[in-house]
Amino acid sequence: MQQKHFIPLMLAMSLATSAAAQEVTIGVTMGTRGPGASFGVAYSNAFKLMPKTIGGQPVKFIIYEDKADAAEAAKNARKLVTEDKVDVLMGSVSLLATTQVAQVAHELKTPLLALSPAILTFDKLEWTFVLPQRTGLMMSAVVEHMKTNGVKTVGYIGFSDPWGDFILNATENLGWSAAQIHVVSHERYARTDNDVSTQVGKLIAADPDAIVVGATGGGGALPHAALIARGYNKQIYHNHGTANREFIKLGGKAVEGAIAPSGPLLVAEDLPDDNPIKPVALDFIKRYEQSFGEGSRNASSGYSYDAYLLLNAAVPIAMQKAGPGTPEFRPALRAALENVHVIGTHGVYNTTPKDHSGLDDRARVLVRVENGNWRLLK
Numbered sequence: 001m002q003q004k005h006f007i008p009l010m011l012a013m014s015l016a017t018s019a020a021a022q023e024v025t026i027g028v029t030m031g032t033r034g035p036g037a038s039f040g041v042a043y044s045n046a047f048k049l050m051p052k053t054i055g056g057q058p059v060k061f062i063i064y065e066d067k068a069d070a071a072e073a074a075k076n077a078r079k080l081v082t083e084d085k086v087d088v089l090m091g092s093v094s095l096l097a098t099t100q101v102a103q104v105a106h107e108l109k110t111p112l113l114a115l116s117p118a119i120l121t122f123d124k125l126e127w128t129f130v131l132p133q134r135t136g137l138m139m140s141a142v143v144e145h146m147k148t149n150g151v152k153t154v155g156y157i158g159f160s161d162p163w164g165d166f167i168l169n170a171t172e173n174l175g176w177s178a179a180q181i182h183v184v185s186h187e188r189y190a191r192t193d194n195d196v197s198t199q200v201g202k203l204i205a206a207d208p209d210a211i212v213v214g215a216t217g218g219g220g221a222l223p224h225a226a227l228i229a230r231g232y233n234k235q236i237y238h239n240h241g242t243a244n245r246e247f248i249k250l251g252g253k254a255v256e257g258a259i260a261p262s263g264p265l266l267v268a269e270d271l272p273d274d275n276p277i278k279p280v281a282l283d284f285i286k287r288y289e290q291s292f293g294e295g296s297r298n299a300s301s302g303y304s305y306d307a308y309l310l311l312n313a314a315v316p317i318a319m320q321k322a323g324p325g326t327p328e329f330r331p332a333l334r335a336a337l338e339n340v341h342v343i344g345t346h347g348v349y350n351t352t353p354k355d356h357s358g359l360d361d362r363a364r365v366l367v368r369v370e371n372g373n374w375r376l377l378k
Contacts, residue, residue, distance in 0.1 A: 027080030036068030055315025158214020167214030216241030221251030270376035
């Protein structure tokens, strides 16, 4: 009798172990406090809307706070891989923090769904898949608009950090190669500054045909408002880092007419009905705003959700080679992520071994502030 009971017990234990081994564990490092809080909270909110399964398997999220600090983000990523044994990483909320996480992912050979850009060569991004649109892709829409409207000279003012470098370099390189547009004056300011009158004075003295602001969030409202106050009445452009509600909230009426590139999520209702992204974005917006309030939509939450969608497509493919929780699953998941076709809230992702973003022109639109809201620029 004891043997008869013993065999089913062992079988039950085996089945329980097998079921547990099939759980996909996702490790997230996120800055919901500190300088990146406005972005971090939005990124984090999306996780509250995600299903309890991924690719048909149960999913567990382990989320650590990094305050958008690069060293803390790297520490979290290392702990998630070495101690928590996650199958895949997500994060973080700033360029420098994400760069550090990407380096850990490369070292420990763990797939990373990067929620903001990373400053690394492609060989160091072997394990990283970047959700936000490339800066060149986004700013090329701005340059095209400049060319169409006869802009020949541009003034630039941006953060005195790598993000400011990103936007300036894209503007200079694209402007010259695509439209022979020259940057005639460029100024910088710190993220913590509350006065840019000196820089604005120099820009106005240069009298450019248009001005580009290389900032993020509400930080882009400071120079824009200062330019308007000094009587600058030509077009002021921004980048995808300022296409959010915080920018309008802080800038008020001064930022009316601002133009920026954005993912289509921000203005999904304005998209043509035949746009494949529209139904996906509208569904996400409906669920997000039901939970977090009308008008709470934002690009950051969409990147988190698109990361989930990519994994949802890749997990079943990877499981044909190995199960979650095993050392073999990580490279299998990486290989699967290099060959997915996913329609997300921000674009259509067609990844390849040579393109870990997979986004094309459908992932960008130009938007303008009209009556206190971002609207599609048609």
